[in-house]
């Protein structure tokens with residue numbers, strides 16, 4: 126008889142990065158600004174954050190941060206640069222991974238170069254605690270791929286009925302394309318009051334539970350704040366330019382709640398390898414439209 130092999134769990138606790146994707150059904154709902162400022166807010170909590178620009182069509186996180194990265198993921202994909210050349214520090218605890226077109230090239234790699242690249246990216250696990258991915262709008266294959274590869278999805282909507290409908294449509298297509306459990310939290314941006322945001326999120330959560338049989342979470346709300354537009358024009362992140370503004374306060378609160386809820390999840394994150402492995406697989410697949 127063969128002796129059974131018992132695999133001992135490693136006694137060394139290896140921390141793996143947790144991943145969050147910021148998605149929305151529509152352009153202009155605030156995804157990029159939220160990604161940037163949530164990253165900075167978490168950085169202020171002494172959490173190391175990698176911010177990945179995952180919007181292929183409109184990679185603009187660098188502009189919002191007022192930085193000009195020389196290289197992006199594409200140089201890493203092509204083996205022309207190392208991770209350390211591509212990442213760009215944007216604060217004490219926060220660095221940007223300029224993604225752009227590099228993300229799409231992931232899908233075109235053969236298996237060997239893909240795993241070589243993913244091995245290189247795995248260094249991010251040791252460099253950051255959380256990776257936040259800003260994505261493009263709508264039910265784009267790239268965006269859905271990110272949403273299905275991360276640990277937590279932040280679904281951004283404004284109180285406008287068109288935005289709510291698009292966000293719900295996106296949620297539906299995520300639920301239909303997901304193979305396992307999905308952790309999605311709705312974030313209501315540009316709300317005029319906490320009550321308005323609550324109403325919007327309650328309606329979406331009710332619909333999700335009734336028609337999609339899913340437990341949609343609530344990440345919180347960010348008030349409509351002209352200071353945010355001012356910050357964008359100044360090419361400076363809101364949290365730095367107007368740290369005491371209403372929207373900054375809201376974003377800090379959401380960041381704290383997110384960090385707290387991430388901590389409660391045992392086993393920490395699935396890590397960068399898992400994220401990019403799933404992503405590259407997903408990018409090669411067809412996406413269902415909801």
Ligand SMILES: Nc1ncnc2c1ncn2[C@@H]1O[C@H](COP(=O)(O)OP(=O)(O)O)[C@@H](O)[C@H]1O
Nearest residue numbers: 152153154155156157158315348349350354357
């Ligand atoms: N909370 C807010 N209050 C006021 N204006 C906002 C707010 N959030 C976003 N905006 C406006 O919306 C614009 C688009 O935001 P952006 O983050 O680029 O959206 P997305 O990435 O979803 O396309 C910003 O330039 C800003 O003018």
Ligand SMILES: [Mg+2]
Nearest residue numbers: 156157180260
């Ligand atoms: Mg954007």
